[in-house]
Amino acid sequence: xxxxxxxxxxxxxxxxxxxxxxxxxxxxxxxxxxxxxxxxxxxxxxxxxxxxxxxxxxxxxxxxxxxxxxxxxxxxxxxxxxxxxxxxxxxxxxxxxxxxxxxxxxxxxxxxxxxxxxxxxxxxxxxxxxxxxxxxxxxxxxxxxxxxxxxxxxxxxxxxxxxxxxxxxxxxxxxxxxxxxxxxxxxxxxxxxxxxxxxxxxxxxxxxx
Numbered sequence: 001x002x003x004x005x006x007x008x009x010x011x012x013x014x015x016x017x018x019x020x021x022x023x024x025x026x027x028x029x030x031x032x033x034x035x036x037x038x039x040x041x042x043x044x045x046x047x048x049x050x051x052x053x054x055x056x057x058x059x060x061x062x063x064x065x066x067x068x069x070x071x072x073x074x075x076x077x078x079x080x081x082x083x084x085x086x087x088x089x090x091x092x093x094x095x096x097x098x099x100x101x102x103x104x105x106x107x108x109x110x111x112x113x114x115x116x117x118x119x120x121x122x123x124x125x126x127x128x129x130x131x132x133x134x135x136x137x138x139x140x141x142x143x144x145x146x147x148x149x150x151x152x153x154x155x156x157x158x159x160x161x162x163x164x165x166x167x168x169x170x171x172x173x174x175x176x177x178x179x180x181x182x183x184x185x186x187x188x189x190x191x192x193x194x195x196x197x198x199x200x201x202x203x204x205x206x207x208x209x
Contacts, residue, residue, distance in 0.1 A: 001025055001034050030083050036181045038087040042094040049079045049101045063110045069124055072105055077129075084133045085140050090184040099129050137190045142202070145170055156187040160195075168199040
């Protein structure tokens with residue numbers, strides 16, 4: 001797979017067999033495309049999630065809303081949230097495609113089709129999938145910054161040496177991205193949100209971390 005701005009087609013062999021050039025590969029359950037876009041992966045997980053959601057709604061005899069919401073969180077959310085730190089979408093089309101799974105499912109619940117999506121989330125005490133991805137980003141940022149996981153902080157972040165009178169004292173320095181792909185990578189996209197957190201919210205992440 002060629003990941004480059006230039007269109008080059010290298011001739012590679014393995015045991016005298018020519019290796020085919022492919023537009024994407026699956027690595028640890030995540031589809032990586034040659035343009036580093038999440039669209040191919042999003043299309044795959046959304047299709048699988050829609051099929052599973054339809055199967056659940058069609059086969060479950062019980063129409064208890066609380067039970068079906070628990071089933072959604074248990075069997076569908078993991079499809080849509082697996083390794084989102086790696087592939088979290090940034091285009092409106094991909095974000096809406098993922099959100100549509102939860103939007104359709106909640107609308108099919110008995111007595112909820114008359115409410116808007118935001119009203120359904122409020123009544124069901126659910127977060128949007130976009131917000132859940134953001135929380136996951138912040139949680140991993142916390143784990144890396146405070147060495148909760150065995151990952152070198154310097155490989156992802158640089159601490160901001162400026163002194164601030166507001167917010168928390170663990171602000172990060174955001175480098176100027178060299179490309180749009182880099183700007184949407186985890187270590188870049190999470191910095192602004194992390195720096196904007198109040199000190200109390202940073203302390204709250206200790207509970208989850």
